[in-house]
Amino acid sequence: MSYQTEFRHFRYFLALAEDLHFRKASERLFISQPGLSRQIKQMEEALGVNLFERHNRKVKLTKAGEYMQRELINNFQRLDDIISHAKLLNDGMDGNLKLGYVGSAMQRVIPDLLLKFKEEHPNVLFDINEMDNNKQIKALLKQEIDVGFVRMERVPRGLNILPLFEDTFSLVLPADHKVDASNFKGLSQFKDEPFILFDSSYSQSYYEKVMQIFDDAGFAPIISHNTVNASSIFRLIENNFGVSIVPTSLKLGFDMNIKFIELDKIPQRTTLKLVWNSVNTNPLLENFLDIAEDVDF
Numbered sequence: 454m455s456y457q458t459e460f461r462h463f464r465y466f467l468a469l470a471e472d473l474h475f476r477k478a479s480e481r482l483f484i485s486q487p488g489l490s491r492q493i494k495q496m497e498e499a500l501g502v503n504l505f506e507r508h509n510r511k512v513k514l515t516k517a518g519e520y521m522q523r524e525l526i527n528n529f530q531r532l533d534d535i536i537s538h539a540k541l542l543n544d545g546m547d548g549n550l551k552l553g554y555v556g557s558a559m560q561r562v563i564p565d566l567l568l569k570f571k572e573e574h575p576n577v578l579f580d581i582n583e584m585d586n587n588k589q590i591k592a593l594l595k596q597e598i599d600v601g602f603v604r605m606e607r608v609p610r611g612l613n614i615l616p617l618f619e620d621t622f623s624l625v626l627p628a629d630h631k632v633d634a635s636n637f638k639g640l641s642q643f644k645d646e647p648f649i650l651f652d653s654s655y656s657q658s659y660y661e662k663v664m665q666i667f668d669d670a671g672f673a674p675i676i677s678h679n680t681v682n683a684s685s686i687f688r689l690i691e692n693n694f695g696v697s698i699v700p701t702s703l704k705l706g707f708d709m710n711i712k713f714i715e716l717d718k719i720p721q722r723t724t725l726k727l728v729w730n731s732v733n734t735n736p737l738l739e740n741f742l743d744i745a746e747d748v749d750f
Contacts, residue, residue, distance in 0.1 A: 462492055463529075466521070469489065469512065473512050475490055504517060504521060531596060531734075549579070550735065551600075553584040553600070555585065556583055557604075562702075566748055585654065586656040589603055600728070600738070600741060601729070603725075604725060611730060613730075615728075615745060619724045622723065625687065625698070625713055626712050627693050627696075632714075644670075647694065649679075649690060650676055650697060651686070651699070663721075677694060678695065690709075691711055701713065
């Protein structure tokens with residue numbers, strides 16, 4: 454087959470692999486159902502691989518088909534990135550970096566890092582999206598983002614990690630709460646109060662570290678709400694639904710009717726880390742990592 458024919462066949466294959474139904478896939482591709490069936494058959498014969506198990510008009514991917522679907526999706530995503538980067542270069546830009554981050558990273562680390570990067574690379578576009586830790590990991594593995602800012606102890610094989618900033622924890626209270634820094638004696642003062650915490654889906658390792666804080670304080674918390682959004686936690690606290698423990702850096706950037714008591718005497722710390730995929734070939738990534746290693750947070 455010619456290169457153009459191969460590319461067309463791959464597009465047909467991905468449509469059928471997603472729908473697993475010849476009629477639905479052919480309608481989406483704007484070709485006839487017999488035509489789609491013929492093209493898929495030609496592809497299988499040319500490759501010498503059975504991609505589908507056929508049962509009347511319903512189909513099922515073979516193991517080889519599942520593998521090809523997964524790899525083609527990843528490589529087509531990379532092709533889209535290459536084309537987008539080429540267009541940016543054509544328009545006088547140096548390229549694009551896609552970043553994911555947990556909310557606390559935006560309070561100080563990301564602004565400082567982007568300002569420093571912009572000094573040396575002014576013609577770069579940034580695509581910045583707030584995402585929980587697990588979504589960032591999935592996006593990094595699929596190369597949907599170039600860099601992640603996470604609070605995790607471990608990352609999957611294939612990802613690299615760079616610690617950026619070690620943070621203390623703080624207790625967060627309604628502004629009119631009777632306890633403040635002057636009369637705070639210990640976390641046990643709050644054993645009967647409801648806590649609003651980051652959900653374990655935010656990061657299992659982060660959640661376990663917060664639970665260690667309660668273990669050391671000698672009580673199991675009454676958890677009234679779980680969320681993955683810092684502003685939601687603070688809004689609930691502001692309206693007297695409970696108290697919380699969060700990274701201290703989150704006190705920056707929020708103007709709400711709440712107060713913070715830094716828990717700087719406890720041993721637990723949380724580290725914000727930079728994560729990237731070792732096979733990412735974005736030419737800007739290495740420059741970004743060099744600057745991240747040099748910036749003192």
